[in-house]
Amino acid sequence: MTTSTIAPADVDDLLPGLVALRRDLHAHPELAFAEHRTAAVVASALRALGLEVHEGIAGTGVVATLRCGTGYRSVGLRADMDALPMVSLGDQPWKSCHPGAHHGCGHDGHTSMLLGAAKQLVRSRRFSGTVHFFFQPAEEGHGGARVMVEQGLFERFPCDSVYAVHNWPDLPLGQAQTRAGPLMAAADRFDIMLRGQGGHAAQPHRTADALLAAGQLVVLLNTIVSRRIDPGDSAVLSVTRIEGGHSHNVLPAEVRITGTVRSFDAAAQDRIEAALRDTVAGVALASGTETQVQYTRYYPATVNTPAEAALALAAAADAGLQASLAERPAFTSEDFAFMLQRCPGAYLWLGQGRAAGDTRASHPLHHPQYDFNDEALPLGVRWFTAVAERALAAPASSEHLSSR
Ligand SMILES: [Zn+2]
Numbered sequence: 111m112t113t114s115t116i117a118p119a120d121v122d123d124l125l126p127g128l129v130a131l132r133r134d135l136h137a138h139p140e141l142a143f144a145e146h147r148t149a150a151v152v153a154s155a156l157r158a159l160g161l162e163v164h165e166g167i168a169g170t171g172v173v174a175t176l177r178c179g180t181g182y183r184s185v186g187l188r189a190d191m192d193a194l195p196m197v198s199l200g201d202q203p204w205k206s207c208h209p210g211a212h213h214g215c216g217h218d219g220h221t222s223m224l225l226g227a228a229k230q231l232v233r234s235r236r237f238s239g240t241v242h243f244f245f246q247p248a249e250e251g252h253g254g255a256r257v258m259v260e261q262g263l264f265e266r267f268p269c270d271s272v273y274a275v276h277n278w279p280d281l282p283l284g285q286a287q288t289r290a291g292p293l294m295a296a297a298d299r300f301d302i303m304l305r306g307q308g309g310h311a312a313q314p315h316r317t318a319d320a321l322l323a324a325g326q327l328v329v330l331l332n333t334i335v336s337r338r339i340d341p342g343d344s345a346v347l348s349v350t351r352i353e354g355g356h357s358h359n360v361l362p363a364e365v366r367i368t369g370t371v372r373s374f375d376a377a378a379q380d381r382i383e384a385a386l387r388d389t390v391a392g393v394a395l396a397s398g399t400e401t402q403v404q405y406t407r408y409y410p411a412t413v414n415t416p417a418e419a420a421l422a423l424a425a426a427a428d429a430g431l432q433a434s435l436a437e438r439p440a441f442t443s444e445d446f447a448f449m450l451q452r453c454p455g456a457y458l459w460l461g462q463g464r465a466a467g468d469t470r471a472s473h474p475l476h477h478p479q480y481d482f483n484d485e486a487l488p489l490g491v492r493w494f495t496a497v498a499e500r501a502l503a504a505p506a507s508s509e510h511l512s513s514r
């Protein structure tokens with residue numbers, strides 16, 4: 111457990127405004143790269159603070175910059191703004207009023223916490239250097255962070271380190287965790303097409319049976335992780351969809367198989383893709399089908415650098431959180447990974463689960479009734495604030511002089 115002797119920043123007066131903001135964002139969820147209203151709300155709040163604001167990065171991304179003192183270091187703090195394409199079954203007064211969109215992952219909370227931290231840092235100014243606030247679009251499956259990086263995020267807004275947080279329903283409110291190294295998995299998708307000729311089900315000898323080949327392939331794909339990957343490495347391969355066939359007496363000409371692969375290590379990821387391609391080629395040869403494989407690596411593993419993971423935990427303790435090391439990474443994935451590929455940094459899990467005995471509903475991420483726990487707002491504001499203050503702590507006078 112990491113402890114701190116620093117009193118947490120007093121942000122209580124910001125809370126009524128932040129809760130109202132968070133619920134307004136929850137009521138108006140917007141999907142990937144269409145966060146127009148959200149981005150406008152964010153940009154106007156940042157401008158009202160007197161910050162330098164840049165809009166239109168990766169479409170709806172917003173960046174603001176705050177400078178203080180003569181320090182030459184800079185830190186990036188990132189929040190995601192998008193909602194999920196899913197039906198909302200919430201019954202709160204602030205439930206979604208956009209059909210088919212729902213803040214089921216708490217990005218409304220992340221955005222509100224980072225805006226709260228901007229307000230707190232503007233008034234407290236207990237740092238020396240530059241803070242960049244990154245509000246990104248399209249975290250949910252569309253790689254908004256990758257697009258921001260490709261559009262020159264770190265060239266325009268150079269950072270010595272970068273940090274982000276996700277609310278974590280599995281952790282009780284008041285706790286926070288992270289670890290050095292992989293925290294969340296790389297996510298890949300595979301799409302396999304098997305083609306026979308199709309034909310009469312009573313004459314199977316006259317066609318290559320794509321459906322039978324698909325059945326064999328599902329079984330063989332499920333042996334890749336257990337037989338081809340070092341038991342000390344963690345990985346998952348799941349087949350999630352099979353499509354093919356229309357009738358009881360027709361052998362289909364085409365069958366499609368789709369699934370996902372999760373891994374933490376680039377070498378294991380390479381071996382899984384290679385084994386998948388070999389397995390498909392082997393089944394094609396044995397069955398006489400033609401096959402096509404599309405293998406897409408959409409998010410890399412989220413890998414924290416050790417010094418920044420330690421700083422993230424120390425800042426959590428400063429914020430009054432019970433901060434501890436995560437025992438193992440999670441198999442979910444996160445596009446902040448693209449920022450961590452370019453810049454040292456760390457990602458934190460912020461507990462937002464209800465305490466035992468609390469009868470109010472607490473739902474997992476991506477659940478139709480999920481709602482961000484507003485009691486986590488001040489904790490996240492204090493954590494972002496403490497990260498900036500630690501990363502940009504005023505240098506000792508000797509260091510300050512020697513840097514000139
Ligand atoms: Zn999500």
Ligand SMILES: [Zn+2]
Binds near residue numbers: 215216217276
């Ligand atoms: Zn999320």
